[in-house]
Amino acid sequence: MNRPIGVFDSGVGGLTVLQAIARRLPGESLVYFGDTAHLPYGNKSREAVTRFSLEVARFLRRRDIKLLVVACNTASALALPRLKRELGIPVIGVIEPGARAAARATRTRRVGIIATEATVSSNAYQSALRRLLPGVKAVGKACPLFVPLVEEGWWSHPVTTAVAREYLAEVSKARVDTLILGCTHYPLLKPALASVVGPGVRLIDSAEETAREVAELLERLNLRSPRRKAAHRFFASDGPKRFLSLAKRLLGVTADRVTIWRFE
Amino acid sequence: MNRPIGVFDSGVGGLTVLQAIARRLPGESLVYFGDTAHLPYGNKSREAVTRFSLEVARFLRRRDIKLLVVACNTASALALPRLKRELGIPVIGVIEPGARAAARATRTRRVGIIATEATVSSNAYQSALRRLLPGVKAVGKACPLFVPLVEEGWWSHPVTTAVAREYLAEVSKARVDTLILGCTHYPLLKPALASVVGPGVRLIDSAEETAREVAELLERLNLRSPRRKAAHRFFASDGPKRFLSLAKRLLGVTADRVTIWRFE
Numbered sequence: 278m279n280r281p282i283g284v285f286d287s288g289v290g291g292l293t294v295l296q297a298i299a300r301r302l303p304g305e306s307l308v309y310f311g312d313t314a315h316l317p318y319g320n321k322s323r324e325a326v327t328r329f330s331l332e333v334a335r336f337l338r339r340r341d342i343k344l345l346v347v348a349c350n351t352a353s354a355l356a357l358p359r360l361k362r363e364l365g366i367p368v369i370g371v372i373e374p375g376a377r378a379a380a381r382a383t384r385t386r387r388v389g390i391i392a393t394e395a396t397v398s399s400n401a402y403q404s405a406l407r408r409l410l411p412g413v414k415a416v417g418k419a420c421p422l423f424v425p426l427v428e429e430g431w432w433s434h435p436v437t438t439a440v441a442r443e444y445l446a447e448v449s450k451a452r453v454d455t456l457i458l459g460c461t462h463y464p465l466l467k468p469a470l471a472s473v474v475g476p477g478v479r480l481i482d483s484a485e486e487t488a489r490e491v492a493e494l495l496e497r498l499n500l501r502s503p504r505r506k507a508a509h510r511f512f513a514s515d516g517p518k519r520f521l522s523l524a525k526r527l528l529g530v531t532a533d534r535v536t537i538w539r540f541e
Numbered sequence: 542m543n544r545p546i547g548v549f550d551s552g553v554g555g556l557t558v559l560q561a562i563a564r565r566l567p568g569e570s571l572v573y574f575g576d577t578a579h580l581p582y583g584n585k586s587r588e589a590v591t592r593f594s595l596e597v598a599r600f601l602r603r604r605d606i607k608l609l610v611v612a613c614n615t616a617s618a619l620a621l622p623r624l625k626r627e628l629g630i631p632v633i634g635v636i637e638p639g640a641r642a643a644a645r646a647t648r649t650r651r652v653g654i655i656a657t658e659a660t661v662s663s664n665a666y667q668s669a670l671r672r673l674l675p676g677v678k679a680v681g682k683a684c685p686l687f688v689p690l691v692e693e694g695w696w697s698h699p700v701t702t703a704v705a706r707e708y709l710a711e712v713s714k715a716r717v718d719t720l721i722l723g724c725t726h727y728p729l730l731k732p733a734l735a736s737v738v739g740p741g742v743r744l745i746d747s748a749e750e751t752a753r754e755v756a757e758l759l760e761r762l763n764l765r766s767p768r769r770k771a772a773h774r775f776f777a778s779d780g781p782k783r784f785l786s787l788a789k790r791l792l793g794v795t796a797d798r799v800t801i802w803r804f805e
Contacts (some may be wrong), residue, residue, distance in 0.1 A: 313588045322780030324576045425689040436703050516586030
């Protein structure tokens with residue numbers, strides 16, 4: 278029960294999920310892995326994303342995690358079944374929780390999904406929504422420039438607003454009342470996105486809902502840590518500079534807590 | 542002498558270099574490798590870029606190339622010495638040719654360099670310029686959003702112009718008369734960049750100068766192919782969709798000519 282929870286993402290975006298889990302479950306130790314050598318996942322194929330994800334998941338399993346959280350939407354969309362089959366421990370992705378939160382939020386059954394190219398074209402969110410909410414109209418739109426804009430730090434830059442206006446035109450035209458932020462980077466753009474879609478559209482990010490699912494599952498499996506406080510560890514597969522600057526900005530994580538782990 | 546020339550890049554950008562070589566040397570067979578599984582290189586560490594580059598270079602050497610052209614600026618900036626040491630065949634990068642073209646073009650000895658984060662912070666262009674042109678003032682600026690903008694197809698989109706205006710402010714303030722496009726994607730943004738820096742600034746891309754260096758080296762080593770026409774082959778390390786759409790748009794390369802080669 279004192280074993281850690283593994284959380285992984287292609288880069289730093291998953292730290293938003295880690296943060297939500299840490300807030301809800303302060304006694305759980307978390308081991309985070311950012312696959313910065315292979316990022317981004319969002320414009321790569323199912324084969325490549327599955328291969329990278331397995332490599333990270335096996336690394337985390339060797340660190341004796343009791344549960345794996347796939348905090349990356351693209352990896353959740355493309356590699357989850359394979360990870361579940363292979364790992365022999367419970368695995369939670371972010372798609373199902375995000376879809377559930379959206380299904381609860383929508384009044385009109387018109388839901389937009391913005392995500393990477395790979396996530397949108399996998400139809401993972403669309404299928405999950407249809408299962409949860411028959412008759413739903415789900416409109417997906419790939420937004421490949423959002424991740425680079427977040428990583429550039431232009432979270433509320435006029436350029437970001439202009440890009441958002443262009444990307445969200447279709448979704449707005451479809452008159453959705455709920456918009457899933459289907460990539461862990463996107464919550465950082467919330468103010469810019471909200472200004473474009475207006476107050477009538479609820480923005481859903483998976484972090485909170487995923488944290489709730491983690492808590493429930495640990496409870497159910499009787500795997501909750503009895504501790505009150507816990508320490509976290511951070512790994513990245515490449516150069517710490519960029520990872521650190523965002524990790525620090527998001528979570529106050531400092532250099533001495535990040536280890537670089539290079540896959541061969 | 543009929544052995545092919547290898548050309549590699551992290552993705553499709555290097556096709557602009559391949560195109561210049563093919564025009565100048567129509568009798569040479571070219572084998573192109575786009576490392577689309579690992580792209581982009583530009584925000585990764587020297588270790589990661591060197592590891593990826595070696596993997597690709599070894600693959601190409603197994604295809605019996607007589608010469609390797611590293612068409613990627615980041616790989617040229619970070620991995621060239623290692624590739625030269627290891628390969629046992631001549632290796633040409635794009636930094637030296639680009640710097641030479643800029644040194645010839647500038648009147649004021651004030652040269653700007655726009656490139657990826659990794660290329661700019663390696664100081665490879667700055668050092669090459671200082672060697673060629675004592676007293677030069679070299680101003681480097683990383684432009685991490687340009688590659689995603691090119692890949693999104695927004696080559697002359699107002700957003701691209703707005704981003705360029707912001708990125709180029711420093712370089713313009715330094716009153717350069719010559720600007721090195723230090724990434725193989727950037728020539729596709731030439732009209733947008735020219736509109737921002739104005740007619741007083743010469744834009745230099747390495748493709749032509751690199752093709753010239755390839756021709757000279759083959760001549761010198763007596764390795765020129767005696768043929769008049771040649772066929773090219775294309776490999777990519779991940780999903781052909783995006784690679785193909787740009788390869789087609791740039792060069793008319795069709796699906797049947799691209800092989801996916803996955804590294805394990």
